Amino acid sequence: MTDQKSPAPAPAAGTADDAARVAEFEARIARGESIEPKDWMPERYRKQLVRMMSQHAHSEIVGMLPEGNWITRAPSLRRKMVLLAKVQDEAGHGLYIYCGTETLGVGREELVDQLLTGKAKYSSIFNYPTLTWADIGVIGWFVDGAAIVNQTMLAKASFGPYARAMVRICKEENFHKKQGYESVATLANGTPEQHAMVQDAVNRWWWPSLMMFGPSDKDSPNSAELIRWRVKRDTNDTLRQRFVDLTVPQARAVNLTLPDPDLRFDEESQQWEFGQIDWKEVYEVISGNGPCNRERLAARRKAHEDGAWVREAAEAYAAKRNVVSAA
């Protein structure tokens, strides 16, 4: 799969990871150089990138589903336009990252197939249901907010195509977060019923949003290696803390509480301490038993199948054009 795309002199399969090359590769990383697709890289680095990038791309694509669910029921034309634009952005973000994985020799179709057959993973946050309109605002605020914290770090990743996709995404993602927070603030300042609705959404989304940053550092098998190769710059727990510190004051500003009795400001560290995450729930959702895992995959498959005629029509048109131009 990947040997064919290595630059000359082509290493024989299996002997590629010799110590000298690894040392030179790690020296480049240490100098802060960017690794480009045709550069030599350890097979393990390539595998880790394909794993991370494809999960990330899948998350963008599946992420369209909980929000798309509310497009037809948006409460005003303004909110509907905003939501349409956001969902379209998510499709674009998925494509940016798939395009990045293709530079590593893995085709998009192959990855989409892994998603549709349930072999691939995506962010567990999208396996929770969007029960009310307030969920849409809270997703923009929490989920996109958490994604920005993560992606701002990834914009400095050592692999050039991934970093460049992240720069592009971060530029667009700020709109996602701000529109969400605006919607939340509007509801929070609205009628008592509206305030209660958005508080309920906050209560349901807070913990799953903290889980988005992945397992705690002590249980994160990939972290050390990813940081050593500068794919990541910070650990899961550091990023999670950054998100909490950003978000708590934002919740207070609009008179919303966060569902954590242990949440308190620590004067010494100048950070918000928070309670214990329910890791059992995290692993349940990751292993396919979240509230919406099956529904999400079924919706993705249906969209793929329903779009088949468009793909066939495009191919038929291209074939016809080739016949005409050959004549």
Added chain:
Amino acid sequence: MTKDTVSATGGATTAAETQWDLWEVFTQEGEGAPHEHAGSVHATTPEHAMQNARDVYARRGKIVSLWVVPSGAIIASAPSDSGPFFDPGNDKAYRHPQFYKTPRGVRGL
């Protein structure tokens, strides 16, 4: 270089036989700016590639012009010969103005 399997930017075009051709996309952000590589799209025809490139890489902002190029048409230098290949540009200090001495007090050079 294995032109038929790998694009200049590294993309695989034969990972799946049913996959549409890969096109590299270049965008110009504002008049007078250079066209810069933005990413790639899959498409069946040049027009299709142009429309996909617009939808993926020009949803907002100041893009005033797009180029789409079949990935296989790009010939790229290889990292392994970047040293010797670019050497002629590095060993000629006399191509830079700093190489030349100017008499003290002379301005506007």
